[in-house]
Amino acid sequence: MEPQKNPQVAVVQIPPPRFKGGDLSDNALAFWLMLPAALLLGGLFLYPLVTVFWSSFHVQKLLEPGLGEPFNGIKNFVEMVGDFRFRGALWNTLYLGVLTVAGSFLVGIPIALIANQPGRFRALARVALLLPWAMPPVFSALMFAWMFNGDYGVFNAWLTSLGLEAKRWLVTPSLAVFAFCVVTIWKTSSFVGLLTLSGLQGVPKDILEAAEVDGASKWQSFWRVLLPLLAPALSVALIFRTLSALQVFDIPYALTSGGPDRALETLGILIYRTIFESYDFGASSALCVTLFALGLAITFFYVRFVRGD
Amino acid sequence: MKLKAMIALAGLLSLSSASAVTIKVFMGSQQRPEVFGPIFAKFEKANPDIKVTLETGGATSEAQNQYLTTVLAAKDSSLDVFLIDVVRPATFAAAGWAEPLDAYFKGAGAEKLFLSGLLPGTVNAATIGGKLYSLPAFTDAQFLYYRKDLLAKYNAKVPKTWDELVTTAQKITKAEGGDLQGFNYQGAPIEGTVCNFLELTWSAGGSIDKGVTSPEAKKGLGFLVDAINKYNISPKSMAESKTDDSRKVFQAGKVLFGLNWSYAWAHFQGKSPDPTLVAGNVGVTKIPVFGNNASSTCIGGWQWAINSNSTQKAAAFKLIKYMASSDAGRDLAVNGSYLPARKDLFKDAAVLKANPHFDALYASVIKARPRPVSANYPKVSEIIRTKVNAAVAGAKSVDQALEEMQTELAPLLK
Known part of the structure; x- marks a missing residue:
C-alpha cells in the first residue's frame, strides 16, 4: 500500500477583523451589546414611567387647555383621596383581588396535584391547566357574559330546569361579583396550577417515599413535606397573581364595563375612565402612581416574607 | 428642446x-x-x-x-x-x-x-x-314603534299618553298571552338608556338642567321601573336590554310597543340579517307623554x-x-x-x-332635544346610565338612584 501523500490542504487565511469592535475592552463591548436592549427598555418602560410620575404632579387636563400644565404639587393625590370613586375602586380592587387570588390557589393547586398523578384524570387535568390559560381574557369574559345572560344564558337555563328562579347575574351587584370571581378564578387557576406543577416535578420522589415509610398520612405528607418544598414555586405564583389582580381591567370591563352600579369598577377601569371619559391626564397619572406604589409595596412585603420564612 | x-x-x-x-x-x-x-x-x-x-x-x-x-x-x-x-x-x-x-x-x-x-x-x-x-350630516331620534296589526285586532288606538300605553299594553298582552312584551325599552348601562330616561323625564314636563331629583325625573324613572314591577308590561330583562336587543325582540314579533332609533325601521321591513315577523305591521309615532305635556325625543x-x-x-x-x-x-x-x-x-x-x-x-324630530351639552359628556352619561340601570335592575330604589345621580352630576352640570 502506497503511503498516502500529504494532501494539499488549502489554508484559508482569515483576515483580521476590520470591525473596530475587536479592539474594544470587555466593558466597552458589553456596553455596545447592551445598548439596543437598554434603549428599547428605556423607551418603552422608563420613559412612560417617568412621564406618568411627571404628569401626576402637574395639571394636565385636555378639556381645559387654558390652564396650561403648571406644577400642581400633591393636589392630584389629595383630590384623588377625597373622591369616593377612588375609594370605591380601591376597595373593589383589594377585596376582589383577595377573593380571586385565594380562589385561584384553591382551585389551581388540586388541579396540579391531579395532573402530576399518573392516572386516568391526568390528561384531563393537563387540558384543564392549559385551556383557560391560553384563552385571551376578553374572549373568556365575553364567553361567560353569554353564559350568565339573564335571558339566553346557560346558567339560568340550568336553574329553571331545576325549578329554581332565574337570576339577573350581571345586573345585580352581588351576583355580578360572584360571576366575576367565577370567570377570573377559571381563567387564572391555570397559571397557579402550571407553576405548581413545575414545582411538583422538581420534588424528589424519595423524600415523599421516606415520609410514607415513616408512617405519614397522605394529608400529613402533603401539608408537612410537599407544601414546604413547593413554597418557592407558590410564592412566585402568589406575587404574579397578586400583581395581575391589582391591575385587573380586561375581565371586569368586558363582563359588565365595571358595573352594575360600579360593583366591578377596579382601579384599572377608573384609570381608563379618567383618561378616556374625563381626559384628565394629571388625575389618571396620580391613580397610576398609586397603583404602582401599591404593587411595589405588596411585592416588597411578599419578598421579605418569603425570605424570612 | x-x-x-x-x-x-x-x-x-x-x-x-x-x-x-x-x-x-x-x-x-x-x-x-x-x-x-x-x-x-x-x-x-x-x-x-x-x-x-x-x-x-x-x-x-x-x-x-x-x-x-x-x-x-x-x-x-x-x-x-x-x-x-x-x-x-x-x-x-x-x-x-x-x-x-x-x-x-x-x-x-x-x-x-x-x-x-x-x-x-x-x-x-x-x-x-x-x-x-359643527354642522349636521344627518340626524336621528328615538320613536315609539308599535304593532299596527295587534292594535287593529283589539280595536285599540295608538297611545298618546303613558297611561293609555299601560292600559292598552295590559289588555293586549293579557289577551294574547305567551311571551308578548307590552312595552320594551333600553335599561342596560348604555347610551340608549340615558335617552329613555331623558325622554320619560321630558314627557313629564321636566328637564335635568334643574337637577334629577325633581318630581318629573322621579315620575320618569319611576315609570320605567313600574312598567316591570307594577304594571307588568315589561319583563325583568329590561335591565340587560341594549338597543339592538330591543330591535331584535320587536322584529321577532314579541313586542307591542317599543322605543328605538330610526335604524330599526328598515330592519323591521326586512332589510336585515335577521328574519322579520313584523314587516308591514309596524307603525311609528311620537313618544307618549304624561297628561298634557309636550312630547319630545332625544336627538x-x-x-x-x-x-x-x-x-x-x-x-x-x-x-x-x-x-x-x-x-x-x-x-x-x-x-x-x-x-x-x-x-x-x-x-x-x-x-x-x-x-x-x-x-x-x-313631528318628533322637529322637537328633538339634545342630551346634556357638556364638555364632560362621557362622564355625565356614565353616571346617568349606571344609576338608571341600578333602579331598573331593582338594586336601588328610584329615589336613592336619583339622589346618587344628583350628587355625582352636580359638579359636572353647573
Missing part, C-alpha cells in the same frame, strides 16, 4: 398642485362610507380646485373618539374634517380641537339663513357658548367639524357646508335611509318615495 418641455411640465405640475387643495376627511367605518363617497365625488366635480380623500376607522363611536382624541391632542394637522357623534361637539369645543364656524359664513344673515333650514335640535347640539362648532345623529389645526379651513368649510345642504342630505336619505337634518327634505318627493315613514317622524 427636451429641457424646455421638462421645465414647462414641471411648471404646470407645480401650478396645479398649488391650486388644488386636498381635504382629508375622517369618518367611522360604521357610518357607511360607501354612501358618502358619491356625495364627495359630486362636491369635487362642482369644486375642481378641491380634492377630498377619505380615512375610515373605529367601529364604534367610542373607538373613533379615542382615535380623534389622540390625533387632535397632538395638534396634528393631517386631518381637516371629521364626523363626530352629536354628543361630542361640546368636548371638542372645550379642548379647542374644533374650529368655530361662525366667521366662515360670508355676508350678513348668511349663517342665520343657513341654520334656519336645519332642525333646531341639530343646531342646539352644535352650539356651545353662543358659537357654532341622535352625526355632525361634521373642522380641525382647528387644519391649514385649509376655508376649503374644509366649503365641504362641510355642502355636506349639510339639502342636496347632500337628499342623497343620504335616498341611498342610505339616513334621517335628514334639513326640514325641507321631510317634504321632498324623492326622499319620501324611498322612505315613506319619514313623514310620520317629522
Whole structure:
C-alpha cells in the first residue's frame, strides 16, 4: 500500500477583523451589546414611567387647555383621596383581588396535584391547566357574559330546569361579583396550577417515599413535606397573581364595563375612565402612581416574607 | 428642446398642485362610507380646485373618539374634517380641537339663513357658548314603534299618553298571552338608556338642567321601573336590554310597543340579517307623554367639524357646508335611509318615495332635544346610565338612584 501523500490542504487565511469592535475592552463591548436592549427598555418602560410620575404632579387636563400644565404639587393625590370613586375602586380592587387570588390557589393547586398523578384524570387535568390559560381574557369574559345572560344564558337555563328562579347575574351587584370571581378564578387557576406543577416535578420522589415509610398520612405528607418544598414555586405564583389582580381591567370591563352600579369598577377601569371619559391626564397619572406604589409595596412585603420564612 | 418641455411640465405640475387643495376627511367605518363617497365625488366635480380623500376607522363611536382624541391632542394637522357623534361637539369645543364656524359664513344673515333650514335640535347640539362648532350630516331620534296589526285586532288606538300605553299594553298582552312584551325599552348601562330616561323625564314636563331629583325625573324613572314591577308590561330583562336587543325582540314579533332609533325601521321591513315577523305591521309615532305635556325625543345623529389645526379651513368649510345642504342630505336619505337634518327634505318627493315613514317622524324630530351639552359628556352619561340601570335592575330604589345621580352630576352640570 502506497503511503498516502500529504494532501494539499488549502489554508484559508482569515483576515483580521476590520470591525473596530475587536479592539474594544470587555466593558466597552458589553456596553455596545447592551445598548439596543437598554434603549428599547428605556423607551418603552422608563420613559412612560417617568412621564406618568411627571404628569401626576402637574395639571394636565385636555378639556381645559387654558390652564396650561403648571406644577400642581400633591393636589392630584389629595383630590384623588377625597373622591369616593377612588375609594370605591380601591376597595373593589383589594377585596376582589383577595377573593380571586385565594380562589385561584384553591382551585389551581388540586388541579396540579391531579395532573402530576399518573392516572386516568391526568390528561384531563393537563387540558384543564392549559385551556383557560391560553384563552385571551376578553374572549373568556365575553364567553361567560353569554353564559350568565339573564335571558339566553346557560346558567339560568340550568336553574329553571331545576325549578329554581332565574337570576339577573350581571345586573345585580352581588351576583355580578360572584360571576366575576367565577370567570377570573377559571381563567387564572391555570397559571397557579402550571407553576405548581413545575414545582411538583422538581420534588424528589424519595423524600415523599421516606415520609410514607415513616408512617405519614397522605394529608400529613402533603401539608408537612410537599407544601414546604413547593413554597418557592407558590410564592412566585402568589406575587404574579397578586400583581395581575391589582391591575385587573380586561375581565371586569368586558363582563359588565365595571358595573352594575360600579360593583366591578377596579382601579384599572377608573384609570381608563379618567383618561378616556374625563381626559384628565394629571388625575389618571396620580391613580397610576398609586397603583404602582401599591404593587411595589405588596411585592416588597411578599419578598421579605418569603425570605424570612 | 427636451429641457424646455421638462421645465414647462414641471411648471404646470407645480401650478396645479398649488391650486388644488386636498381635504382629508375622517369618518367611522360604521357610518357607511360607501354612501358618502358619491356625495364627495359630486362636491369635487362642482369644486375642481378641491380634492377630498377619505380615512375610515373605529367601529364604534367610542373607538373613533379615542382615535380623534389622540390625533387632535397632538395638534396634528393631517386631518381637516371629521364626523363626530352629536354628543361630542361640546368636548371638542372645550379642548379647542374644533374650529368655530361662525366667521366662515360670508355676508350678513348668511349663517342665520343657513341654520334656519336645519332642525333646531341639530343646531342646539352644535352650539356651545353662543358659537357654532359643527354642522349636521344627518340626524336621528328615538320613536315609539308599535304593532299596527295587534292594535287593529283589539280595536285599540295608538297611545298618546303613558297611561293609555299601560292600559292598552295590559289588555293586549293579557289577551294574547305567551311571551308578548307590552312595552320594551333600553335599561342596560348604555347610551340608549340615558335617552329613555331623558325622554320619560321630558314627557313629564321636566328637564335635568334643574337637577334629577325633581318630581318629573322621579315620575320618569319611576315609570320605567313600574312598567316591570307594577304594571307588568315589561319583563325583568329590561335591565340587560341594549338597543339592538330591543330591535331584535320587536322584529321577532314579541313586542307591542317599543322605543328605538330610526335604524330599526328598515330592519323591521326586512332589510336585515335577521328574519322579520313584523314587516308591514309596524307603525311609528311620537313618544307618549304624561297628561298634557309636550312630547319630545332625544336627538341622535352625526355632525361634521373642522380641525382647528387644519391649514385649509376655508376649503374644509366649503365641504362641510355642502355636506349639510339639502342636496347632500337628499342623497343620504335616498341611498342610505339616513334621517335628514334639513326640514325641507321631510317634504321632498324623492326622499319620501324611498322612505315613506319619514313623514310620520317629522313631528318628533322637529322637537328633538339634545342630551346634556357638556364638555364632560362621557362622564355625565356614565353616571346617568349606571344609576338608571341600578333602579331598573331593582338594586336601588328610584329615589336613592336619583339622589346618587344628583350628587355625582352636580359638579359636572353647573
